[in-house]
Amino acid sequence: MDRSEYGPEHARPGPVVVGVDGSEAAGRAVRWAAHEARSHHAPLHIVHAIGVPDFFPGGAISPSTELFHLLERDGDAVLAEARELAASTAPEVPIQAESLTDSPVVTLIDQSTHARCVVLGESGRGAFTGALLGSTTIALAAHAHCPVVTVRGPAERSPTGVVVVGVDGSDLSDDALGCAFEQAAFREARLVAVHAWNDSDPEELFSESRVTFEWEPLAEAEHRVLAERLAGWSERYPDVPVERDLVRAKPRQRLLEWSAAADLIVVGCRGRGGFRGMLLGSTSQALVHHAECPVMVVRRHCATAPQAP
Numbered sequence: 001m002d003r004s005e006y007g008p009e010h011a012r013p014g015p016v017v018v019g020v021d022g023s024e025a026a027g028r029a030v031r032w033a034a035h036e037a038r039s040h041h042a043p044l045h046i047v048h049a050i051g052v053p054d055f056f057p058g059g060a061i062s063p064s065t066e067l068f069h070l071l072e073r074d075g076d077a078v079l080a081e082a083r084e085l086a087a088s089t090a091p092e093v094p095i096q097a098e099s100l101t102d103s104p105v106v107t108l109i110d111q112s113t114h115a116r117c118v119v120l121g122e123s124g125r126g127a128f129t130g131a132l133l134g135s136t137t138i139a140l141a142a143h144a145h146c147p148v149v150t151v152r153g154p155a156e157r158s159p160t161g162v163v164v165v166g167v168d169g170s171d172l173s174d175d176a177l178g179c180a181f182e183q184a185a186f187r188e189a190r191l192v193a194v195h196a197w198n199d200s201d202p203e204e205l206f207s208e209s210r211v212t213f214e215w216e217p218l219a220e221a222e223h224r225v226l227a228e229r230l231a232g233w234s235e236r237y238p239d240v241p242v243e244r245d246l247v248r249a250k251p252r253q254r255l256l257e258w259s260a261a262a263d264l265i266v267v268g269c270r271g272r273g274g275f276r277g278m279l280l281g282s283t284s285q286a287l288v289h290h291a292e293c294p295v296m297v298v299r300r301h302c303a304t305a306p307q308a309p
Helices: 024-039 063-091 103-112 136-142 171-187 210-214 219-237 249-257 284-288
Strands: 018-020 042-047 096-102 117-121 148-151 163-165 189-196 243-248 265-266 295-298
Touching: 018 024, 018 063, 018 148, 024 042, 024 063, 024 117, 024 136, 024 148, 042 063, 042 103, 063 096, 096 210, 103 117, 103 136, 117 136, 136 284, 163 171, 171 219, 171 265, 171 295, 189 219, 189 249, 219 243, 219 249, 243 249, 249 284, 265 284, 284 295
Parallel strands: 018 042, 018 117, 042 096, 117 148, 163 189, 163 265, 189 243, 265 295
Antiparallel strands: 148 295
Protein backbone atom coordinates (compact mmCIF):
# COMPACT_ATOMS: atom_id res chain seq x y z
CA MET A 1 0.00 0.00 0.00
CA ASP A 2 1.29 3.46 -0.87
CA ARG A 3 0.97 5.45 2.35
CA SER A 4 1.86 8.70 0.55
CA GLU A 5 -1.76 9.13 -0.52
CA TYR A 6 -2.63 9.34 3.18
CA GLY A 7 -0.12 12.09 3.93
CA PRO A 8 -0.59 15.33 5.93
CA GLU A 9 -2.75 16.96 3.28
CA HIS A 10 -5.31 14.19 3.71
CA ALA A 11 -5.26 14.07 7.50
CA ARG A 12 -8.38 15.29 9.23
CA PRO A 13 -7.86 18.39 11.37
CA GLY A 14 -7.55 18.50 15.13
CA PRO A 15 -5.20 17.07 17.74
CA VAL A 16 -5.27 13.67 19.36
CA VAL A 17 -6.37 14.36 22.94
CA VAL A 18 -5.40 12.04 25.80
CA GLY A 19 -6.65 12.26 29.37
CA VAL A 20 -4.06 11.46 32.04
CA ASP A 21 -4.02 10.90 35.80
CA GLY A 22 -0.54 9.51 36.49
CA SER A 23 -1.58 5.86 36.43
CA GLU A 24 0.08 3.07 34.49
CA ALA A 25 -3.06 2.71 32.37
CA ALA A 26 -2.93 6.40 31.50
CA GLY A 27 0.69 5.95 30.48
CA ARG A 28 -0.37 3.26 28.02
CA ALA A 29 -3.01 5.63 26.70
CA VAL A 30 -0.34 8.31 26.20
CA ARG A 31 1.83 5.92 24.18
CA TRP A 32 -1.14 4.84 22.05
CA ALA A 33 -2.18 8.47 21.49
CA ALA A 34 1.38 9.49 20.56
CA HIS A 35 1.55 6.72 17.94
CA GLU A 36 -1.86 7.79 16.65
CA ALA A 37 -0.79 11.44 16.39
CA ARG A 38 2.40 10.49 14.56
CA SER A 39 0.53 8.25 12.09
CA HIS A 40 -1.94 11.01 11.24
CA HIS A 41 0.56 13.90 11.28
CA ALA A 42 -1.46 15.48 14.07
CA PRO A 43 -0.42 17.26 17.28
CA LEU A 44 -0.89 15.61 20.67
CA HIS A 45 -2.81 17.39 23.42
CA ILE A 46 -2.33 15.95 26.94
CA VAL A 47 -5.05 16.92 29.42
CA HIS A 48 -5.26 16.52 33.19
CA ALA A 49 -8.52 17.45 34.93
CA ILE A 50 -8.15 18.54 38.54
CA GLY A 51 -11.85 17.99 39.03
CA VAL A 52 -12.57 20.76 41.52
CA PRO A 53 -16.38 20.36 41.09
CA ASP A 54 -16.00 16.67 41.99
CA PHE A 55 -14.32 17.57 45.27
CA PHE A 56 -16.71 20.43 46.01
CA PRO A 57 -20.06 19.66 44.33
CA GLY A 58 -22.39 22.59 43.83
CA GLY A 59 -19.69 25.13 44.51
CA ALA A 60 -21.01 25.71 48.05
CA ILE A 61 -17.51 25.32 49.45
CA SER A 62 -14.43 26.38 47.52
CA PRO A 63 -11.11 24.59 47.97
CA SER A 64 -8.62 26.29 50.23
CA THR A 65 -5.72 28.01 48.55
CA GLU A 66 -3.35 25.45 50.02
CA LEU A 67 -5.37 22.50 48.74
CA PHE A 68 -5.77 24.06 45.32
CA HIS A 69 -2.01 24.56 45.05
CA LEU A 70 -1.46 20.94 46.07
CA LEU A 71 -3.85 19.79 43.34
CA GLU A 72 -2.08 22.04 40.83
CA ARG A 73 1.35 20.68 41.77
CA ASP A 74 0.10 17.12 41.47
CA GLY A 75 -1.35 17.95 38.06
CA ASP A 76 1.91 19.55 36.93
CA ALA A 77 3.83 16.40 37.92
CA VAL A 78 1.35 14.17 36.09
CA LEU A 79 1.61 16.32 32.96
CA ALA A 80 5.42 16.43 33.04
CA GLU A 81 5.60 12.63 33.26
CA ALA A 82 3.08 12.22 30.43
CA ARG A 83 4.87 14.77 28.23
CA GLU A 84 8.20 12.96 28.71
CA LEU A 85 6.60 9.62 27.85
CA ALA A 86 4.94 11.04 24.72
CA ALA A 87 8.16 12.72 23.57
CA SER A 88 10.11 9.50 23.93
CA THR A 89 7.42 7.58 22.03
CA ALA A 90 7.00 10.01 19.12
CA PRO A 91 9.66 12.74 19.28
CA GLU A 92 8.49 14.42 16.07
CA VAL A 93 4.94 15.05 17.31
CA PRO A 94 4.11 18.56 18.60
CA ILE A 95 2.90 18.25 22.20
CA GLN A 96 0.72 20.56 24.27
CA ALA A 97 -0.13 19.78 27.90
CA GLU A 98 -2.52 21.52 30.24
CA SER A 99 -4.27 21.03 33.58
CA LEU A 100 -7.86 22.25 33.91
CA THR A 101 -10.09 22.66 36.97
CA ASP A 102 -13.32 21.15 35.63
CA SER A 103 -14.36 17.53 36.08
CA PRO A 104 -12.93 14.94 33.65
CA VAL A 105 -16.23 14.45 31.79
CA VAL A 106 -16.86 18.16 31.25
CA THR A 107 -13.23 18.77 30.32
CA LEU A 108 -12.97 15.98 27.78
CA ILE A 109 -16.36 16.61 26.16
CA ASP A 110 -15.25 20.21 25.65
CA GLN A 111 -11.90 19.03 24.25
CA SER A 112 -13.71 16.65 21.89
CA THR A 113 -15.26 19.55 19.96
CA HIS A 114 -11.92 20.20 18.24
CA ALA A 115 -10.15 16.81 18.57
CA ARG A 116 -9.75 14.08 15.99
CA CYS A 117 -10.17 11.57 18.83
CA VAL A 118 -10.00 11.40 22.63
CA VAL A 119 -7.98 8.60 24.25
CA LEU A 120 -8.32 7.18 27.78
CA GLY A 121 -6.74 4.33 29.70
CA GLU A 122 -8.92 1.45 30.83
CA SER A 123 -8.65 2.38 34.51
CA GLY A 124 -6.87 4.88 36.69
CA ARG A 125 -6.68 6.87 39.90
CA GLY A 126 -7.10 10.50 40.80
CA ALA A 127 -9.41 12.53 38.62
CA PHE A 128 -9.96 9.65 36.23
CA THR A 129 -10.64 6.99 38.88
CA GLY A 130 -13.29 4.53 37.73
CA ALA A 131 -13.00 5.65 34.10
CA LEU A 132 -13.63 2.12 32.87
CA LEU A 133 -16.33 0.97 35.24
CA GLY A 134 -18.51 4.05 35.36
CA SER A 135 -18.32 7.71 34.83
CA THR A 136 -15.72 9.12 32.49
CA THR A 137 -15.42 6.66 29.61
CA ILE A 138 -19.12 5.83 29.40
CA ALA A 139 -20.28 9.44 29.63
CA LEU A 140 -17.61 10.64 27.22
CA ALA A 141 -18.31 7.96 24.62
CA ALA A 142 -22.02 8.76 24.78
CA HIS A 143 -21.62 12.52 24.35
CA ALA A 144 -18.26 13.28 22.70
CA HIS A 145 -18.09 15.12 19.39
CA CYS A 146 -15.32 12.83 18.08
CA PRO A 147 -14.38 9.15 18.36
CA VAL A 148 -13.36 7.97 21.84
CA VAL A 149 -10.69 5.30 22.32
CA THR A 150 -10.30 3.16 25.42
CA VAL A 151 -6.83 1.59 25.46
CA ARG A 152 -7.38 -1.98 26.67
CA GLY A 153 -5.58 -5.29 26.42
CA PRO A 154 -2.13 -6.60 27.38
CA ALA A 155 0.54 -3.95 27.93
CA GLU A 156 3.04 -5.73 25.69
CA ARG A 157 1.39 -7.02 22.55
CA SER A 158 2.76 -7.29 19.03
CA PRO A 159 0.62 -5.76 16.26
CA THR A 160 -1.61 -8.28 14.52
CA GLY A 161 -2.39 -6.22 11.43
CA VAL A 162 -6.15 -6.56 11.99
CA VAL A 163 -8.76 -3.84 12.51
CA VAL A 164 -12.28 -5.05 13.31
CA VAL A 165 -15.48 -3.07 12.83
CA GLY A 166 -19.02 -3.89 13.90
CA VAL A 167 -21.60 -3.34 11.14
CA ASP A 168 -25.32 -3.42 11.91
CA GLY A 169 -26.70 -1.98 8.68
CA SER A 170 -27.62 1.39 10.19
CA ASP A 171 -26.42 4.86 9.24
CA LEU A 172 -24.50 4.84 12.50
CA SER A 173 -22.38 1.93 11.32
CA ASP A 174 -21.39 4.00 8.27
CA ASP A 175 -19.59 6.40 10.63
CA ALA A 176 -17.88 3.47 12.35
CA LEU A 177 -16.95 1.99 8.95
CA GLY A 178 -15.38 5.27 7.86
CA CYS A 179 -13.17 5.42 10.94
CA ALA A 180 -12.31 1.72 10.65
CA PHE A 181 -11.29 1.96 6.99
CA GLU A 182 -9.16 5.00 7.76
CA GLN A 183 -7.47 3.21 10.66
CA ALA A 184 -6.83 0.13 8.52
CA ALA A 185 -5.36 2.28 5.74
CA PHE A 186 -2.92 4.06 8.05
CA ARG A 187 -1.93 0.82 9.75
CA GLU A 188 -1.68 -1.12 6.47
CA ALA A 189 -3.97 -3.61 8.16
CA ARG A 190 -6.66 -6.06 7.14
CA LEU A 191 -10.19 -4.92 7.94
CA VAL A 192 -12.64 -7.47 9.32
CA ALA A 193 -16.27 -6.35 9.01
CA VAL A 194 -18.35 -8.24 11.57
CA HIS A 195 -22.09 -8.45 11.03
CA ALA A 196 -23.84 -10.60 13.62
CA TRP A 197 -27.57 -11.03 13.85
CA ASN A 198 -30.06 -12.85 16.02
CA ASP A 199 -33.18 -14.23 14.34
CA SER A 200 -35.05 -14.11 17.65
CA ASP A 201 -34.60 -10.33 17.79
CA PRO A 202 -37.82 -8.59 16.61
CA GLU A 203 -35.81 -5.60 15.39
CA GLU A 204 -34.01 -7.92 12.97
CA LEU A 205 -37.07 -9.97 12.08
CA PHE A 206 -39.14 -6.94 11.12
CA SER A 207 -36.32 -4.76 9.81
CA GLU A 208 -36.89 -2.39 6.92
CA SER A 209 -34.32 -4.26 4.83
CA ARG A 210 -36.39 -7.47 4.94
CA VAL A 211 -39.73 -5.79 4.30
CA THR A 212 -38.36 -3.85 1.34
CA PHE A 213 -37.08 -7.04 -0.29
CA GLU A 214 -40.32 -9.03 0.16
CA TRP A 215 -39.30 -11.05 3.18
CA GLU A 216 -36.23 -12.68 1.74
CA PRO A 217 -34.58 -15.20 4.09
CA LEU A 218 -32.91 -13.42 6.99
CA ALA A 219 -29.41 -14.75 6.25
CA GLU A 220 -29.63 -13.52 2.64
CA ALA A 221 -30.84 -10.14 3.81
CA GLU A 222 -27.93 -9.80 6.23
CA HIS A 223 -25.38 -10.73 3.54
CA ARG A 224 -26.88 -8.11 1.25
CA VAL A 225 -26.93 -5.42 3.95
CA LEU A 226 -23.26 -5.96 4.72
CA ALA A 227 -22.27 -5.94 1.03
CA GLU A 228 -24.15 -2.69 0.47
CA ARG A 229 -22.55 -0.99 3.47
CA LEU A 230 -19.03 -2.02 2.45
CA ALA A 231 -19.26 -1.21 -1.26
CA GLY A 232 -18.68 2.54 -1.18
CA TRP A 233 -15.97 2.41 1.45
CA SER A 234 -14.07 -0.32 -0.41
CA GLU A 235 -14.06 1.90 -3.50
CA ARG A 236 -12.68 4.79 -1.47
CA TYR A 237 -9.99 2.61 0.17
CA PRO A 238 -9.16 0.06 -2.57
CA ASP A 239 -5.88 -0.99 -0.94
CA VAL A 240 -7.50 -2.10 2.30
CA PRO A 241 -8.15 -5.87 2.22
CA VAL A 242 -11.59 -6.64 3.65
CA GLU A 243 -12.83 -9.84 5.25
CA ARG A 244 -16.52 -10.33 5.93
CA ASP A 245 -17.61 -12.20 9.04
CA LEU A 246 -21.35 -12.90 9.16
CA VAL A 247 -22.62 -15.01 12.03
CA ARG A 248 -25.88 -15.75 13.76
CA ALA A 249 -24.93 -14.62 17.25
CA LYS A 250 -25.04 -11.61 19.53
CA PRO A 251 -22.78 -8.88 18.12
CA ARG A 252 -20.98 -8.26 21.42
CA GLN A 253 -20.11 -11.95 21.73
CA ARG A 254 -18.51 -12.09 18.28
CA LEU A 255 -16.68 -8.78 18.65
CA LEU A 256 -15.28 -9.80 22.03
CA GLU A 257 -13.95 -12.97 20.41
CA TRP A 258 -12.27 -10.91 17.69
CA SER A 259 -10.73 -8.56 20.26
CA ALA A 260 -8.21 -11.27 21.16
CA ALA A 261 -6.74 -11.06 17.64
CA ALA A 262 -7.23 -7.38 16.73
CA ASP A 263 -5.18 -4.21 17.04
CA LEU A 264 -8.35 -2.14 17.30
CA ILE A 265 -12.12 -2.65 17.36
CA VAL A 266 -14.39 0.12 16.05
CA VAL A 267 -18.08 0.29 16.98
CA GLY A 268 -20.88 2.82 16.85
CA CYS A 269 -22.45 4.29 19.97
CA ARG A 270 -26.07 3.21 20.16
CA GLY A 271 -28.06 4.16 23.27
CA ARG A 272 -31.33 2.34 23.89
CA GLY A 273 -34.49 2.74 25.93
CA GLY A 274 -35.79 5.87 27.63
CA PHE A 275 -32.28 7.20 28.12
CA ARG A 276 -31.33 6.95 24.46
CA GLY A 277 -28.18 8.97 23.78
CA MET A 278 -27.25 9.09 27.49
CA LEU A 279 -26.01 5.51 27.78
CA LEU A 280 -24.00 3.29 25.49
CA GLY A 281 -25.69 0.32 23.88
CA SER A 282 -24.98 -3.14 25.23
CA THR A 283 -22.40 -3.98 22.55
CA SER A 284 -20.34 -0.84 23.10
CA GLN A 285 -20.49 -1.21 26.87
CA ALA A 286 -19.40 -4.85 26.73
CA LEU A 287 -16.38 -3.95 24.61
CA VAL A 288 -15.40 -0.95 26.73
CA HIS A 289 -15.47 -3.19 29.81
CA HIS A 290 -14.11 -6.49 28.49
CA ALA A 291 -12.31 -6.24 25.13
CA GLU A 292 -8.73 -7.51 24.87
CA CYS A 293 -7.60 -4.67 22.60
CA PRO A 294 -8.19 -0.91 22.25
CA VAL A 295 -11.78 0.04 21.42
CA MET A 296 -12.90 3.06 19.39
CA VAL A 297 -16.50 4.21 19.94
CA VAL A 298 -17.94 6.45 17.23
CA ARG A 299 -21.06 8.54 17.72
CA ARG A 300 -23.42 9.42 14.88
CA HIS A 301 -22.23 12.42 12.84
CA CYS A 302 -18.92 12.79 14.67
CA ALA A 303 -17.42 15.99 13.31
CA THR A 304 -14.11 14.27 12.58
CA ALA A 305 -15.45 11.00 11.14
CA PRO A 306 -14.98 10.44 7.38
CA GLN A 307 -18.19 11.16 5.49
CA ALA A 308 -20.02 8.27 3.86
CA PRO A 309 -19.35 7.76 0.14
